[in-house]
Amino acid sequence: MKILIPNAKELNTNLDSQSFHGLPKASQEVLSVLNQMTVQELANLYKMKLDKAELELDRWQRITQKQARLYPAWLLYDGLMYRYMSRRDLSEAEVDYLKEHVFITTSFYGAISVFESIAPHRLDFQASLKIGSKSLKQYWRSQYDQLVQDDELIISLLSSEFEAVFSPSIQKRMTNITFMEETAGQLKLHSTISKKGRGLLVSEMARNNVQSLEELRILQVDGFYFREELSKEKEMVFVRQVS
Template sequence: MLTFLIPTAKEMKIPNESYPHALTSKSSAIIQEMSQMSPEELGKCYKIKEDAAQKEFGRIQAIHNNTAPAYPAIDLFNGLMYRYIKKELSTSEQLYLNQSVFITSSLYGIIPANFPIAEHRLDFHTKIKVQNQSLKNYWRKDYDNFVAEKEQIVSLLSSEFEEVFSAEIRQQFLKIKFMEDKDGQLKTHSTISKKARGAFLTAVVEHNIQSIETLKDLQFDGFYFLEDLSIDDQFVYIKKV
């Protein structure tokens, strides 16, 4: 069975329905560390302005005090990729999503797409230490262990998230690349990639993809698999514009 990994997003949109919030011991250690920081310290840590730092201070204190509501991660995140992921799913599509799609988080670790999380702002570039480790080092063993239990990982991650995994673990991933063909010139950039990741994931869920070979048959939002540019550990999808 294939397992798809996707990144978090900075932008969030609060869904209508909330759920109880729970933290693992590893996540609690991060919140404990951050809850001791003042808004000014958070601002320097995040490299954000005073009003944004004050907002984040409030979020962290709410999580720390167990008063923060939680929402399904895939509904809470509202970055460009997430806006291109189909949300209204059939029962079978929802089951596939729950079993096959996981989000890589710097606060929660690797979580199922619908795992309830609190509103927060944190990524692996944030300059904080937990148990004298960077966030990447802090999570590396857990991330590596997750992969060890899976048959095949399909990575829709940026380098920021892939670098949390050990180098030898990353070599096991099948990476997906998206390109646009404009008058014979192949181009890629973050906007193309983010939109295409969401559309790709939607197609994967809708077609109940179970194998690497069936990935090659996918067509979505004008993209199709291009064998000439693809290799064993990287599939390339192209769209003519």
């Protein structure tokens, strides 16, 4: 079983770090393309102002010069989903579970363990970056597919942007999780609910050593309960009542 989660734009570098120790070959090729870009080209790529693009250029230069500091990926990423995950004072069993089952999808490092040490950077699959003749999604597809090809159960907590990196045959095998809130009989779905729910779910699955859909169906996640009548074959819906 694999549980797939997205990376995040928000970063927290107020952490213990370690010295740079090189890049995987696949990441080096992405870096080589980025190193050929000017600040203006980076600004266009990111769709941001020049002053912010200069920060990103500095990050890429630090990585190139092997001066970047490294941080555990799931502590460095600090978006809403990550902030709702239990990331401190974990039991040995929880750490083992996360190592075996939970992977972060990125467009610079590929699909990585949550404990992988990475450098601060910004890059997503919406960027129109070509690695040779391939888009970022095409470039990483074989590595993404290989990660899950032997897994009978693939739990996707990804957006469509990240799922599209996988081959269509892999996407069809994914089980998606949807979080909703219900008020006076009205169901509500929005990104904040989803991000909080996903973070909480990962931690509850680790805490309860969930290994199957049957175990997932009976899991209670901060007031969210599985709703059979709202779910589909490849979509599990969890709903929380709000007064």
